[in-house]
Amino acid sequence: MSLVALIGSLVAVFALAAIAWLLGMGRTPRIADTAQAERLARDAHSGFVPTDAAVSRDGKTALVAGRDGDFVALREHGANIAARVFRHAPDMRRDDAILTVATGERLFGDLRLDLGEADAARWQGVLAGRHGGGADE
Amino acid sequence: MNELPDPVQYAVPAFVILVLLEMLVARRVDPSRYEPKDTLTSLLLGTGSTIAGALTGSAVIGLSVWLYQFRLFDIGYVWWAWILVFLLDDLAYYVFHRMAHRVRWFWASHVIHHSSQHYNLSTALRQTWTGFFSLSFAFSLPIVLIGFPVEMLIFASGVNLVYQFWIHTEAIDRMPRWFETVFNTPSHHRVHHATNPRYLDRNYAGMLIIWDRMFGTFEVERRDDQPRYGIIKNLGSFNLLWAAFHEWIGIAKDVATVPGIRNKLGYIFRPPGWSHDGSRDTSDTIKARWRESGAEPNDGEISASVPAKAGTQGG
Numbered sequence: 001m002s003l004v005a006l007i008g009s010l011v012a013v014f015a016l017a018a019i020a021w022l023l024g025m026g027r028t029p030r031i032a033d034t035a036q037a038e039r040l041a042r043d044a045h046s047g048f049v050p051t052d053a054a055v056s057r058d059g060k061t062a063l064v065a066g067r068d069g070d071f072v073a074l075r076e077h078g079a080n081i082a083a084r085v086f087r088h089a090p091d092m093r094r095d096d097a098i099l100t101v102a103t104g105e106r107l108f109g110d111l112r113l114d115l116g117e118a119d120a121a122r123w124q125g126v127l128a129g130r131h132g133g134g135a136d137e
Numbered sequence: 138m139n140e141l142p143d144p145v146q147y148a149v150p151a152f153v154i155l156v157l158l159e160m161l162v163a164r165r166v167d168p169s170r171y172e173p174k175d176t177l178t179s180l181l182l183g184t185g186s187t188i189a190g191a192l193t194g195s196a197v198i199g200l201s202v203w204l205y206q207f208r209l210f211d212i213g214y215v216w217w218a219w220i221l222v223f224l225l226d227d228l229a230y231y232v233f234h235r236m237a238h239r240v241r242w243f244w245a246s247h248v249i250h251h252s253s254q255h256y257n258l259s260t261a262l263r264q265t266w267t268g269f270f271s272l273s274f275a276f277s278l279p280i281v282l283i284g285f286p287v288e289m290l291i292f293a294s295g296v297n298l299v300y301q302f303w304i305h306t307e308a309i310d311r312m313p314r315w316f317e318t319v320f321n322t323p324s325h326h327r328v329h330h331a332t333n334p335r336y337l338d339r340n341y342a343g344m345l346i347i348w349d350r351m352f353g354t355f356e357v358e359r360r361d362d363q364p365r366y367g368i369i370k371n372l373g374s375f376n377l378l379w380a381a382f383h384e385w386i387g388i389a390k391d392v393a394t395v396p397g398i399r400n401k402l403g404y405i406f407r408p409p410g411w412s413h414d415g416s417r418d419t420s421d422t423i424k425a426r427w428r429e430s431g432a433e434p435n436d437g438e439i440s441a442s443v444p445a446k447a448g449t450q451g452g
Contacts, residue, residue: 001191009184012153016259017177019157023164026172043365046334046418047426075373079172080254082373087416107374 026079030059037062041072044083048072054099054123056113063101063113063123069130073101073111084108089130094120101127141288144295152302156258162308163257170307174375176259181377182249183262193269201278201287210284219293222285223344226277226293230343233276235354238338238420244409245384246271252380254367256330261305266381300344301326321346324358331364334427337420369410369418384409 020026031037038050041064049067056062062074071086084103091102099120101111115123156176163170212218237247246267253260268274280290303309304326312322321342329340339356342349349355358364372380391404391412400413410419 001187006184006188009149009187013177013180013184016153016156016160016180017173020160020171020176021173023160023168023171025160025164025168025170026175027169029169043333046423047430049430077254077371077373078175078375079169080367080371082254082371084370084373105373107372107376107379109373 029076029079029081031055031062031074031081032059034062037064037074040064040074040081040083041066044074045070045072045085048085052126054113054115054119056115058114061111061113063099063111065126065130071127073103075109075111082108089127091131092124092127094124096120099123141292144292144299148299148302152258152262155303156262159258159306159308166308170255170257171259172255175253175255176257178375178377178380179253179255179259179263182266182380183259183264185266185377185381186249186264186268189266189269197269197274198287198291200274201281201290204278204281205284205287208282208284212284212286214286214289218285218289222280222289222293223296225280225283225285226290226297227342227344228348229276229280230294230297231341231348231352233273234341234343235352236276237273238341239408240406241384241388241409241411242405243271243273245388246273248368248384248409249381251330251368252372252383254371256305256307256327256364256366258302258305260330260366261302267385297343305330317346319345319347325349325355327364327366328356328358330366332367332369333362333365334424335359335362336364337424369420369423 031040032055034053034055037053037055040062041050041053042048045066048064048070050064050072051067052065054063060076064072064074066072069088071089073084073086073090074081076082084105091104093100093102097114097117097120099113099115101113103110113120113123160171233243234247237243246265249265250260250263253263265271265273277290277294281287301321304321304323306323307327309323311317311324312320316322317324321340321344325340325342325346328336329342331337336356339354340346340349341354346355372383374380388405392401395401395404395413397413403411403413408419408421410417410422
């Protein structure tokens with residue numbers, strides 16, 4: 001591979017990415033409601049039976065509790081939703097209306113759920129009540 | 138060695154033009170099919186793969202030429218050898234590809250190609266940086282030992298690679314029935330890139346889908362089970378280095394922390410997702426849970442339209 005070919009390739013790469021941006025490709029997804037969050041959780045975790053879901057008021061994140069004590073965390077990633085499965089309740093902290101769920105992954109980041117004070121408090125209780133070590137996959 | 142052209146080199150300008158065209162089509166049909174950061178990541182991974190290939194290609198060719206002296210037959214450049222080499226190279230690709238999904242060592246290299254949650258022509262170019270390190274070239278070496286000229290094999294592999302570009306698209310629904318029967322197509326390959334339990338570890342074909350039909354790994358794309366692309370544990374990051382090396386890092390961590398040589402080897406050579414304590418999911422456990430949940434629809438209808446995206450796209 002010559003240097004000219006490499007430079008040409010890089011120019012084409014950045015040009016195509018710029019065109020995708022200029023064309024307005026890749027709309028940011030929003031999780032509309034708990035029903036959608038539960039469906040996304042089922043898609044992400046085979047056999048998952050959702051029992052309860054919390055969707056952040058900005059629609060960017062959601063946390064879904066499962067029948068077997070497992071949880072699925074959802075967050076926007078580009079034009080898609082990325083998920084993390086927890087076999088047990090994940091670590092979290094609450095600051096008033098904001099619940100922050102720790103994923104343990106620096107690049108994935110923690111999940112910030114703006115639930116409103118009442119829901120945040122309720123979910124804090126749900127997670128605390130089902131906490132069992134936080135092993136995830 | 139005879140000098141044959143490199144098909145990939147000639148195809149690159151067409152790749153760029155076709156990505157652009159697909160992008161314009163997607164803008165009208167479904168703008169979420171492309172995402173600028175994802176596109177940039179895919180294309181930079183492709184560029185990195187080309188650099189890695191340039192750095193290691195001569196070693197692979199050198200090894201192949203050295204092995205050629207031990208060939209069983211003197212086949213040469215006869216007409217029927219061209220047909221055979223394309224078939225054998227495609228079969229070798231099938232075997233490699235199947236291993237790449239069933240053995241974590243090879244998966245660590247191949248996962249790059251699957252790590253986008255999009256399925257478009259830029260995904261086709263999202264290629265590994267560590268193919269040489271994982272020894273994935275070894276699957277083609279028996280063809281050299283049979284006696285097919287090295288240059289002929291390299292050319293066939295190049296054509297195979299170029300062929301696989303166009304099947305990475307949602308812009309084409311289905312090809313004519315006879316074509317779908319014999320060749321790998323966008324529909325067949327969408328299944329391969331999907332994480333739906335039904336579709337996991339299916340359709341390993343390169344050019345010819347006949348291998349999947351022969352070896353029991355074929356799955357048809359269904360209208361009632363639209364593909365969801367990516368990997369079981371999607372990256373959630375556009376970090377280039379993480380995309381390129383995350384599974385290798387995962388192997389290193391697992392091997393370093395788990396007790397016992399048997400477990401350590403398991404984390405290297407058993408299927409992706411295998412764990413010594415059963416705390417993770419393999420494609421087999423995912424499929425089993427899916428079957429137990431009774432989620433499998435009865436009607437196996439073939440997709441009749443371009444699959445719609447999951448309803449997660451909004452303003």
